[in-house]
Amino acid sequence: MKKIVSLFLALTMALSLAACGSKTGEQAAAGSGTQKEDTLVKEISSPVEIQFWHSVSNPVHAGILENLIKEFNDTVGQEKGITVVPTFNGSSSELYSNVIAAIKAGNAPDVTLALRPYVADYLQTDYVVDLAPYISDPDVGISDYNDIFEGLRNANSNYEKEGTYSLPIHSYSEVLYYNVDFFEKNNLTVPTTWDEMVDTCSKIREITGAPAFGWDNLAGSFMTLVKQFGGRYTDQNGNIYFANEDTDVALKVLNLWKDNVDRGIWRTAGEDMFFSGPFANEQIPMYIGDSVEASYIPSKNPDLNWATAPIPQVSSDTAANLSAGHVIVALNTTGNAEKAYAAYEFIKFVTSYEANLAVVIGGTGYLPIRQSVVDSQEYQNYVAAGHDFLTAGVSQSSCYFYEPAFTNGVTTSSAVNSAVKTMMQEVADNGVEPETALNNLKQTVGLN
Known part of the structure; x- marks a missing residue:
């Protein structure tokens, strides 16, 4: 066990050193999302394509995800000049290994699904985008952010680095x-x-x-x-x-x-x-x-x-x-601030009320991440139609904690x-x- 941990720590240290040594100061700021709110890039000057890696293999869930990505590309993406290209990258652990390799190579995906311990590892580099400045921004922020259960919000702003480096998506x-x-x-x-x-x-x-x-x-x-x-x-x-x-x-x-x-x-x-x-x-x-x-x-x-x-x-x-469950993370190995903003817009979309409702009532087995979803008539109808097993998990939302x-x-x-x-x-x-x-x-x- 100690040998495995030592090898892993050596790897993450190498990633950290590589990250710190391969960026200019301007790139590091864009990559880690540490820009001040008044300097945030909040628009796209020319169309961008962002890569989204995930581990969703269940056919029902995969179909829902595919529809959400298409809806984003046809609406918000079309309006702002953003196209999301999804790629299935194996199981959660396989996806993690592939993201680590991509970070080392300097070509990590712009957005990835992850488990929270994996995010802590990615944070050994300067490439994880801090979403906090975007979330609180008066122009592009998430106005109903507090609708997400408090325990889930806290989980994604409690890493060793100060900031919000992930958002809940599949809970x-x-x-x-x-x-x-x-x-x-x-x-x-x-x-x-x-x-x-x-x-x-x-x-x-x-x-x-x-x-x-x-x-x-x-x-x-x-x-x-x-x-x-x-x-x-x-x-x-x-x-x-x-x-x-x-x-x-x-x-x-x-x-x-x-x-x-x-x-x-x-x-x-x-x-x-x-x-x-x-x-x-x-x-x-x-x-x-x-x-x-x-x-x-x-x-x-x-x-x-x-x-x-x-x-x-x-x-x-x-x-x-x-x-527990998947979180969604923005990475930026190139220092492209417009891509970091584009990644945020996609993350905001797939963690929205509409997206969460689609996941919950689509037969995936996942729970709401938002109180508004719990309160919605669509969710109540779904629960009443033979899915009352969901209520036990949701009823404990006030005492959720995270590892x-x-x-x-x-x-x-x-x-x-x-x-x-x-x-x-x-x-x-x-x-x-x-x-x-x-x-x-x-x-x-x-x-x-």
């Missing part, structure tokens, strides 16, 4: 899936707190003789419970609080998992990887997974009567629900995430004592 959160028929048959109530969860799982164990609950994302479960129990996980500057100041909370979470696995009422996904399969096959009546999985369960068991609910909380004061993304001289947020998953597996699957597992993590991420 999902974690929800509690449960077998409606099983709960009704056994007179069970869907748990809303972790005390209720343990009690309900104990009752289910008595009925089935098997574990009752699991959580797809082990690292996500850890960071969620740390926050719910009043602790801190990490931040965008690379502070690993749970392994330093808040180890008591970390151990509380690990012991919660260990105790309930030892009692036979909780389990990990193991070789199944995700719980949607065991849940659809009625091997487990309840689990926490991301809201997008709702689009897969019916194909695995169309006769299953299931529903979703908000995840349990410790208290309303520390309510937390992990939100902090960082890359520093010691480790990365991705490496910490991987180490946390390993720590959770050690405790839940291999019977390692929580204190030992936490110390193992500290060694892995360079804290010991």
Whole structure:
């Protein structure tokens, strides 16, 4: 693990040095989007073509994206002289590798989909465009920016560098899936707190003789419970609080998992990887997974009567629900300020109310990023027409939080995430004592 992290850090450092050494001051300003608002380029002097790389492979979603790009080119693009050329670049990780290679070569796409940890890596260069000056500009800004859920807005302005370097586009959160028929048959109530969860799982164990609950994302479960129990996980500057100041909370979470696995009422996904399969096959009546999985369960068991609910909380004061998904980013390796502005206009379009509504009601499984979409009649009609599973994720929007993304001289947020998953597996699957597992993590991420 340390060797991989070291190689990665060496790569990002090389990218940073290459970026700093290959630009004039004027180009760097255009590339990083650090222009002051009164010097922003806000119009196109001659037609420009911008390249948009993405990882959308689902045919339904790909069709929606294609229509949105065509609509942009036929409307805003035609008016302002901007043409967007989309390119599918493989999975999210493949897209990331291709963008890294393109940044090194100086020919990165003007706009790309990304995950937030990838943005932190791109920010090791000077090529990521700060969208903040555009968003707040009185002429070209996003007048309804605050309509985007606060947790999602905060996530995209909390990188190590000050600014707004991405916007949310495809959002999902974690929800509690449960077998409606099983709960009704056994007179069970869907748990809303972790005390209720343990009690309900104990009752289910008595009925089935098997574990009752699991959580797809082990690292996500850890960071969620740390926050719910009043602790801190990490931040965008690379502070690993749970392994330093808040180890008591970390151990509380690990012991919660260990105790309930030892009692036979909780389990990990193991070789199944995700719980949607065991849940659809009625091997487990309840689990926490991301809201997008709702689009897969019916194909695995169309006769299953299931529903979703908000995840349990410790208290309303520390309510937390992990939100994730794709963000969209502008890159500028050439220093062309007009292209940076063109990229912003496209990003503004595909994160607008109309675009988000098209994604949400188009059958992609993604959630609204805007309150106005939630309030719209179109969305309400869509939910009422057999898509009420979406409401559990949206109902938790006030307590959305994000996994902090960082890359520093010691480790990365991705490496910490991987180490946390390993720590959770050690405790839940291999019977390692929580204190030992936490110390193992500290060694892995360079804290010991």
